[in-house]
Amino acid sequence: MEGLLSLKTTPGVSFKSIPSFNNRPAFLIRRSSMSLPLRRSNFPAIRAQQSETETISTEREGEEDALKVKEWEVGMFQNEVAESQGIRIRRRPPTGPPLHYVGPFEFRLQNEGNTPRNILEEIIWHKDTEVSKRKEKKPLVALKKLLDNAPPTRDFVGSLKAAHSRTGLPGLIAEVKKASPSRGILREDFDPVEIARAYEKGGAACLSVLTDEKYFKGSFENLEAIRTAGVKCPLLCKEFVIDAWQIYYARAKGADAILLIAAVLPDLDIKYMVKICKMLGLAALVEVHDEREMDRVLGIEGIELIGINNRNLETFEVDISNTKKLLEGERGQLIRQKDIIVVGESGLFTPEDVAYVQEAGVKAVLVGESIVKQSDPCKGIAGLFGKDISL
Numbered sequence: 001m002e003g004l005l006s007l008k009t010t011p012g013v014s015f016k017s018i019p020s021f022n023n024r025p026a027f028l029i030r031r032s033s034m035s036l037p038l039r040r041s042n043f044p045a046i047r048a049q050q051s052e053t054e055t056i057s058t059e060r061e062g063e064e065d066a067l068k069v070k071e072w073e074v075g076m077f078q079n080e081v082a083e084s085q086g087i088r089i090r091r092r093p094p095t096g097p098p099l100h101y102v103g104p105f106e107f108r109l110q111n112e113g114n115t116p117r118n119i120l121e122e123i124i125w126h127k128d129t130e131v132s133k134r135k136e137k138k139p140l141v142a143l144k145k146l147l148d149n150a151p152p153t154r155d156f157v158g159s160l161k162a163a164h165s166r167t168g169l170p171g172l173i174a175e176v177k178k179a180s181p182s183r184g185i186l187r188e189d190f191d192p193v194e195i196a197r198a199y200e201k202g203g204a205a206c207l208s209v210l211t212d213e214k215y216f217k218g219s220f221e222n223l224e225a226i227r228t229a230g231v232k233c234p235l236l237c238k239e240f241v242i243d244a245w246q247i248y249y250a251r252a253k254g255a256d257a258i259l260l261i262a263a264v265l266p267d268l269d270i271k272y273m274v275k276i277c278k279m280l281g282l283a284a285l286v287e288v289h290d291e292r293e294m295d296r297v298l299g300i301e302g303i304e305l306i307g308i309n310n311r312n313l314e315t316f317e318v319d320i321s322n323t324k325k326l327l328e329g330e331r332g333q334l335i336r337q338k339d340i341i342v343v344g345e346s347g348l349f350t351p352e353d354v355a356y357v358q359e360a361g362v363k364a365v366l367v368g369e370s371i372v373k374q375s376d377p378c379k380g381i382a383g384l385f386g387k388d389i390s391l
């Protein structure tokens with residue numbers, strides 16, 4: 001049968017294919033094991049699945065198995081909630097339940113398998129593994145202790161507002177960016193501290209530091225180095241946040257603000273993470289790319305800063321008219337009412353581009369490629385705005 005997942009069989013286990021499960025082909029595996037009562041799940045989807053398999057029995061699981069099961073259930077639940085909010089990015093690969101759990105029958109759905117659907121999903125799956133490893137090395141309790149010695153946070157939003165009123169132009173968040181999956185290496189001779197200093201000299205209000213290693217060739221060491229070098233611009237930790245642990249970590253490494261991506265995080269996560277940011281004195285830049293994400297974010301209380309990404313992180317397409325589209329009509333009105341600062345992100349190269357997004361309503365811009373590529377990034381800023389904004 002085409003596209004079916006390969007299965008390892010063990011002695012005493014026979015399997016056959018059944019025509020469909022939730023309208024998708026599935027395998028039904030029979031295990032020859034003793035019967036035990038089935039645990040009831042709190043999650044509707046899992047309950048439904050369980051009632052279909054009422055006769056299923058299971059072996060006694062060890063503690064490790066129970067944990068795996070819980071993780072799987074939570075993963076299923078997260079994906080379900082996310083889907084209901086129009087989030088296409090799945091947090092984890094759609095693996096089946098642990099073998100010992102299901103008892104005599106094991107379902108393996110035929111879906112897109114364990115292959116990420118796009119680059120953002122790939123990054124998120126990789127991040128999931130990365131964060132688990134980092135957390136193991138430094139659990140939250142240990143991390144919280146480090147915060148006592150972390151440098152104080154600086155006012156990220158205040159700095160953007162001040163720059164805007166000083167220059168009459170959008171406040172600049174200049175990005176320390178070595179590479180990206182869409183553009184490859186942007187700058188070979190990459191000295192993060194030197195670049196940060198040049199940006200500051202050129203009049204940047206704030207800096208953004210990419211910390212993702214695998215896809216953007218950034219690091220938390222870069223963030224820490226820039227902070228300890230005495231750069232005064234407040235720093236945005238540009239990360240793919242999927243777990244609140246990362247927010248504490250960013251704070252410990254000297255961040256003043258952190259990015260939260262609405263394409264990845266369900267509403268409740270954003271709400272909860274924004275609260276954690278407030279508690280830690282960090283600004284949260286909540287990034288959206290389309291109307292649905294914007295509407296979701298506008299429905300969440302306490303958001304001060306919204307970034308409109310002109311780049312679609314699933315396809316890499318860049319279109320700066322996206323900023324304008326998302327600020328038109330009632331959305332723009334609501335944003336002004338709520339006094340939210342909007343940041344125009346990505347694909348800005350010329351003074352005309354900056355003027356265009358300013359006209360659309362942004363009070364800040366986030367720029368990487370066009371300035372990091374210049375041999376002198378300080379001059380790159382003057383080129384971007386069409387004048388020296390450091391004065």
Ligand SMILES: O=P(O)(O)OC[C@@H](O)[C@@H](O)c1c[nH]c2ccccc12
Binds near residue numbers: 238309345346369370
């Ligand atoms: O290099 P650009 O096109 O000027 O873009 C900068 C910034 O907007 C972009 O790096 C970015 C916006 N949102 C992100 C989320 C993750 C990683 C990177 C990004």
